[in-house]
Amino acid sequence: MAVTADRRTDRPEHDLASPPRALVLRLGDWISRGSIAGLAAGLPFLLAEMGWATHKGLPGVAPMLDMSTIFHGTDKPTMDPMKIPADVVIGFVTHLNLAIAFGIIFALMTPLFRNGLVLLGAGAAYGVLLYVVNIQILGNTVFEWFTSPMIDQSFQLFIHVVYGLLLVPFFLGTVTRLRASAA
Numbered sequence: 168m169a170v171t172a173d174r175r176t177d178r179p180e181h182d183l184a185s186p187p188r189a190l191v192l193r194l195g196d197w198i199s200r201g202s203i204a205g206l207a208a209g210l211p212f213l214l215a216e217m218g219w220a221t222h223k224g225l226p227g228v229a230p231m232l233d234m235s236t237i238f239h240g241t242d243k244p245t246m247d248p249m250k251i252p253a254d255v256v257i258g259f260v261t262h263l264n265l266a267i268a269f270g271i272i273f274a275l276m277t278p279l280f281r282n283g284l285v286l287l288g289a290g291a292a293y294g295v296l297l298y299v300v301n302i303q304i305l306g307n308t309v310f311e312w313f314t315s316p317m318i319d320q321s322f323q324l325f326i327h328v329v330y331g332l333l334l335v336p337f338f339l340g341t342v343t344r345l346r347a348s349a350a
Contacts, residue, residue, distance in 0.1 A: 197274045200337055205270015206263065208333035213262055215326050219319070231258030236312050237265075243312050269297060270334060277338045286342050287335055294331025298324050 216230035232244035232251065235258035245254055273293050280286045302323050306313035314320075 197277070198271050200341070201271035201274025202267045203270070204274065204334045204337035205267040207337070208270060208330050209263055209266020211333060212266065212326055212330045213259075215329070219322055219326075223319070228255045228258075231255045231262065233312060233318075234258035234262045234265075237261055237310055241312075243315075266330075269330075273331070273334050274338065277342055280342055283335075283339050283342060286338060287332070290331040290333075290335040291328050292331070293334070294328035295324070297331065298327035302327075 213230060217227045220229040221227050228251070229244075232254055235254035236242070236244055238257050238261045239254075245251060273290070276289070276293075277286065280289050302313050302320070312318075313323075
């Protein structure tokens with residue numbers, strides 16, 4: 168390695184000196200980490216939704232039936248006993264894919280956060296943003312079932328914030344390393 172006045176050039180992480188450059192150089196890493204984080208946060212999210220549904224006297228599969236309306240573009244879940252098993256699977260797959268996609272989006276934003284505390288706040292804010300966009304905006308314009316009186320909006324806000332916070336641990340070390348290499 169060349170000897171220069173800047174000793175950082177000898178370190179491989181020197182290429183990560185700026186957050187935008189880190190994003191470009193490590194795009195595959197960010198997408199992979201975001202996919203895993205989204206899946207890991209999406210499964211407890213779904214379990215909590217299922218638990219809340221049973222607490223409210225609904226079947227545990229109700230959240231998957233709700234999610235199937237996104238795939239089908241329908242106003243409400245099917246009540247046809249012949250279609251329910253397929254719609255449970257469709258809703259589950261739809262939920263997991265959205266959780267992964269939202270995890271990737273969060274991952275691509277993490278190089279912008281300078282430390283763990285900011286990342287924690289960003290995770291909570293991201294959960295609120297997901298709730299506002301997915302439930303309040305899209306739910307009032309495209310997927311109206313998600314704003315029906317049967318859906319507890321306070322729980323929806325809470326669980327979306329939890330989803331955002333569950334993403335954070337997957338990026339704490341990365342944000343710390345990015346900042347250390349930029350110093």
